[in-house]
Amino acid sequence: MRKIIKKKLTFALLFNGFSMKCPILPCFLLAVALLSASCNKDVITYAEQLEAQQKSISKFIDNNGFLVIDSIPSNVPWEDNEGRKMFYLSKSGLYLHVVDTGRQAGKTVNNTLVCVRYTECSMEGDTTYSNMDYATDPIEIYFNTVSTGTGSSTYYWGDCKAWHEPLNYVGDLGHVMIIAPASVGMPYYSAGNRMLARYYDLRYTFWK
Known part of the structure; x- marks a missing residue:
């Protein structure tokens, strides 16, 4: 369990560090998520x-x-x-x-x-x-x-x-x-x- 928590914390720290250096990334990911949600609404079963x-x-x-x-x-x-x-x-x-x-x-x-x-x-x-x-x-x-x-x-x-x-x-x-x-x-x-x-x-x- 401790190993898993350590891995998660390490990933979070790395991601946050990368985000600080590349502030565009979070915005890009958010845009992709919103676009995906919008497309799903347009799909008719x-x-x-x-x-x-x-x-x-x-x-x-x-x-x-x-x-x-x-x-x-x-x-x-x-x-x-x-x-x-x-x-x-x-x-x-x-x-x-x-x-x-x-x-x-x-x-x-x-x-x-x-x-x-x-x-x-x-x-x-x-x-x-x-x-x-x-x-x-x-x-x-x-x-x-x-x-x-x-x-x-x-x-x-x-x-x-x-x-x-x-x-x-x-x-x-x-x-x-x-x-x-x-x-x-x-x-x-x-x-x-x-x-x-x-x-x-x-x-x-x-x-x-």
Whole structure:
């Protein structure tokens, strides 16, 4: 015990002596400690990101008068008796509303080339992108083969799991609306300290 106390006293004396010669050191160490504490406050945990994302989704659903359901409706479009849009919450976390099943609903074969036209909105209701005006080329995807490449080719720009899942319920000329959490959305919406959900109005046309 005495040896340990001696060592501690020796270290303290050495440190104090060094501090006297180098008065900047204590200030530097204090600055580092304060900076570290400040950085820790800015770090958002994964659980906090999920909570914030879910709050934004719930608010978006409430603001638009949507209903969340846990089973597939028998009628199309998926609306209740009062005309409110019903969104089926799937196991993946995707919220899906079918407007039109199109042709051969639910019979899409893997790797079918599908042209997608869409409007993307934030959970605040702002339109962030749209190619619905036909002046812009559609995005091309291969059913159940998700590519997250970001090269110059428009064939693979913006592909995500959320766009493929609705094709299990609709077919050629299908029309759906979805709310995609970051876990099934575009890769860049789950980067950094935030997870951003997005709303999509999607129209599918099979390549013939």
